[in-house]
Amino acid sequence: MDVCPVDCIHPRKDEPAFAxxxxxxxxxxxxIDCGACxxxxxxxxxxxxDETPQxxxxxxxxxxxxxxxxxxxx
Numbered sequence: 001m002d003v004c005p006v007d008c009i010h011p012r013k014d015e016p017a018f019a020x021x022x023x024x025x026x027x028x029x030x031x032i033d034c035g036a037c038x039x040x041x042x043x044x045x046x047x048x049x050d051e052t053p054q055x056x057x058x059x060x061x062x063x064x065x066x067x068x069x070x071x072x073x074x
Contacts, residue, residue: 003040006030010066023059025066 008030011017026037026046038046045056052060 003036005034005036006032009037023062025063027067028060028064029067 008027009024010027011021011024023045033048035048038048045059047053047056049060
């Protein structure tokens with residue numbers, strides 16, 4: 001997302017994995033919790049960590065796994 005000041009949301013539109021990605025992933029260690037992405041999310045799926053609804057909490061781990069497994073290309 002272009003709104004992220006630290007570029008921690010992947011894959012970006014210019015990355016090869018973007019076309020086949022199931023979702024966009026937020027790097028849990030690089031995110032500065034600025035909140036800029038919250039209103040920009042077209043599916044209202046981004047929350048401050050401590051405000052994540054229970055039904056979305058499993059995605060916290062999915063984001064971490066994406067970066068731990070090196071799927072982001074970092």
